[in-house]
Amino acid sequence: xxxxxxxxxxxxxxxxxxxxxxxxxxxxxxxxxxxxxxxxxxxxxxxxxxxxxxxxxxxxxxxxxxxxxxxxxxxxxxxxxxxxxxxxxxxxxxxxxxxxxxxxxxxxxxxxxxxxxxxxxxxxxxxxxxxxxxxxxxxxxxxxxxxxxxxxxxxxxxxxxxxxxxxxxxxxxxxxxxxxxxxxxxxxxxxxxxxxxxxxxxxxxxxxxxxxxxxxxxxxxxxxxxxxxxxxxxxxxxxxxxxxxxxxxxxxxxxxxxxxxxxxxxxxxxxxxxxxxxxxxxxxxxxxxxxxxxxxxxxxxxx
Amino acid sequence: xxxxxxxxxxxxxxxxxxxxxxxxxxxxxxxxxxxxxxxxxxxxxxxxxxxxxxxxxxxxxxxxxxxxxxxxxxxxxxxxxxxxxxxxxxxxxxxxxxxxxxxxxxxxxxxxxxxxxxxxxxxxxxxxxxxxxxxxxxxxxxxxxxxxxxxxxxxxxxxxxxxxxxxxxxxxxxxxxxxxxxxxxxxxxxxxxxxxxxxxxxxxxxxxxxxxxxxxxxxxxxxxxxxxxxxxxxxxxxxxxxxxxxxxxxxxxxxxxxxxxx
Numbered sequence: 330x331x332x333x334x335x336x337x338x339x340x341x342x343x344x345x346x347x348x349x350x351x352x353x354x355x356x357x358x359x360x361x362x363x364x365x366x367x368x369x370x371x372x373x374x375x376x377x378x379x380x381x382x383x384x385x386x387x388x389x390x391x392x393x394x395x396x397x398x399x400x401x402x403x404x405x406x407x408x409x410x411x412x413x414x415x416x417x418x419x420x421x422x423x424x425x426x427x428x429x430x431x432x433x434x435x436x437x438x439x440x441x442x443x444x445x446x447x448x449x450x451x452x453x454x455x456x457x458x459x460x461x462x463x464x465x466x467x468x469x470x471x472x473x474x475x476x477x478x479x480x481x482x483x484x485x486x487x488x489x490x491x492x493x494x495x496x497x498x499x500x501x502x503x504x505x506x507x508x509x510x511x512x513x514x515x516x517x518x519x520x521x522x523x524x525x526x527x528x529x530x531x532x533x534x535x536x537x538x539x540x541x542x543x544x545x546x547x548x549x550x551x552x553x554x555x556x557x558x559x560x561x562x563x564x565x566x567x568x569x570x571x572x573x574x575x576x577x578x579x580x581x582x583x584x585x586x587x588x589x590x591x592x593x594x595x596x597x598x599x600x601x602x603x604x605x606x607x608x609x610x611x612x613x614x615x616x617x618x619x620x621x622x623x624x625x626x627x628x629x630x631x632x
Numbered sequence: 633x634x635x636x637x638x639x640x641x642x643x644x645x646x647x648x649x650x651x652x653x654x655x656x657x658x659x660x661x662x663x664x665x666x667x668x669x670x671x672x673x674x675x676x677x678x679x680x681x682x683x684x685x686x687x688x689x690x691x692x693x694x695x696x697x698x699x700x701x702x703x704x705x706x707x708x709x710x711x712x713x714x715x716x717x718x719x720x721x722x723x724x725x726x727x728x729x730x731x732x733x734x735x736x737x738x739x740x741x742x743x744x745x746x747x748x749x750x751x752x753x754x755x756x757x758x759x760x761x762x763x764x765x766x767x768x769x770x771x772x773x774x775x776x777x778x779x780x781x782x783x784x785x786x787x788x789x790x791x792x793x794x795x796x797x798x799x800x801x802x803x804x805x806x807x808x809x810x811x812x813x814x815x816x817x818x819x820x821x822x823x824x825x826x827x828x829x830x831x832x833x834x835x836x837x838x839x840x841x842x843x844x845x846x847x848x849x850x851x852x853x854x855x856x857x858x859x860x861x862x863x864x865x866x867x868x869x870x871x872x873x874x875x876x877x878x879x880x881x882x883x884x885x886x887x888x889x890x891x892x893x894x
Contacts, residue, residue, distance in 0.1 A: 382889045401889070405753035414893075415747040420644070420650050432639035433751040450647060477747070 337388035350541035366538030374523035389565030434481035448476035466495035565608035644765035666781035724815035727770035736826035809869035816876035
């Protein structure tokens with residue numbers, strides 16, 4: 330059974346804004362799916378549709394065979410959700426919050442506490458377990474949200490910008506935890522982010538969103554083959570023969586090639602013409618390169 | 633399921649008792665109504681010159697059942713069995729408003745509502761839990777207020793006049809029927825407005841107009857125009873209870889995730 334299925338899923342808000350436009354997609358169990366795009370691309374709306382917080386205007390969706398708009402509470406029992414808008418109680422401490430959400434998800438108080446302590450340990454929040462949430466930093470709140478989403482051992486995690494506001498070390502920590510959860514426990518992860526570089530580190534498959542539409546979907550290799558079959562070579566050369574490559578900086582050049590097989594010949598050609606080579610490296614197009622090529626945009630993703 | 637709902641009830645009640653500002657609001661009105669007002673009344677009755685002609689005129693208007701007894705004792709009976717019962721319609725309205733506004737719109741304001749909606753309970757169950765929390769708290773406040781009022785009143789009359797006052801049967805109706813029903817109506821009105829309200833203050837305004845009929849009833853006791861009796865209370869209680877159940881059913885059927893999270 331697919332973990333998530335979307336069939337021509339669309340959502341038009343009351344004001345007439347089409348937030349999600351005929352998105353069709355399916356996720357297998359255990360996948361770490363990166364749902365990527367800038368803010369306003371429709372990622373959060375999709376998460377809300379998948380959890381029954383919104384009803385689709387057209388099309389349908391199911392999570393482990395359950396239709397979220399019909400049986401939201403059944404979907405909630407299987408899913409853990411982290412979004413920017415889902416906050417916890419400032420007047421309770423970290424562990425009190427986790428115990429509360431554990432109980433609401435049907436765990437006993439002792440079990441909630443045990444699970445809560447384990448998660449706090451894994452997310453490096455043990456020292457702050459008895460601190461009221463009001464005194465937590467953004468990064469700590471974000472990690473506690475992740476702990477909250479995991480308290481009932483969900484089968485699928487919906488993470489909407491889980492590492493926003495985290496310092497690089499904590500972000501790294503969260504990423505390795507997500508990877509571990511998927512590898513060891515087979516949890517399906519639906520990760521929404523505009524940070525394409527981070528997504529590339531942990532996801533197994535991607536969906537690229539722009540203005541509510543899914544513009545491409547597949548593994549990194551599949552997406553690369555969609556733009557062009559090739560790579561970029563970066564060179565640092567003194568006395569470079571003219572017109573061989575595009576100059577990017579002092580003595581550094583870039584040129585596209587089809588495969589690594591072309592590199593030895595290229596090096597010989599430069600050396601033969603009297604060029605002194607200091608550096609040669611090849612690079613496959615990154616997710617960012619792919620996204621910008623597909624959307625025709627050159628600039629950074631808007632935050 | 634029971635434990636999940638109970639967890640929400642416990643959290644909501646703890647949420648209000650740990651919030652000093654809210655908790656103070658919750659305590660001030662009952663203390664004023666059940667301790668300060670009766671004490672002042674007793675002191676005035678005891679020490680003010682009751683023989684003045686103006687005062688006698690006022691007394692003549694009041695419904696003093698047993699005219700043969702002394703004025704002081706009669707006035708105390710009037711206080712305990714006619715005036716104070718109406719306060720026990722005000723107290724649950726106030727307690728329920730503070731609690732319901734805090735637990736519905738407060739969660740919305742602090743963005744904790746969305747998190748709660750992601751739990752495996754239906755919207756109806758979540759709201760039932762929240763209504764229950766507000767109802768239990770308002771009943772607890774009423775019960776404690778009643779106990780405190782009785783202790784204060786009995787001590788004062790015993791010290792100043794040397795006798796005990798007996799609360800009459802009306803109190804049973806007030807505490808077991810009218811108070812709970814009125815409190816449920818207040819909660820329902822807050823719940824109804826909370827779906828659209830953006831702040832706690834917005835939501836509380838919904839219950840304010842509920843205070844008017846109660847205030848009229850209170851004025852009625854002071855002037856002798858509309859005196860409460862057991863029958864009147866029974867009718868008020870039954871009407872309010874029916875209204876509460878109807879309103880509650882109707883308000884819950886309108887809830888949708890989409891409207892709540894706006």
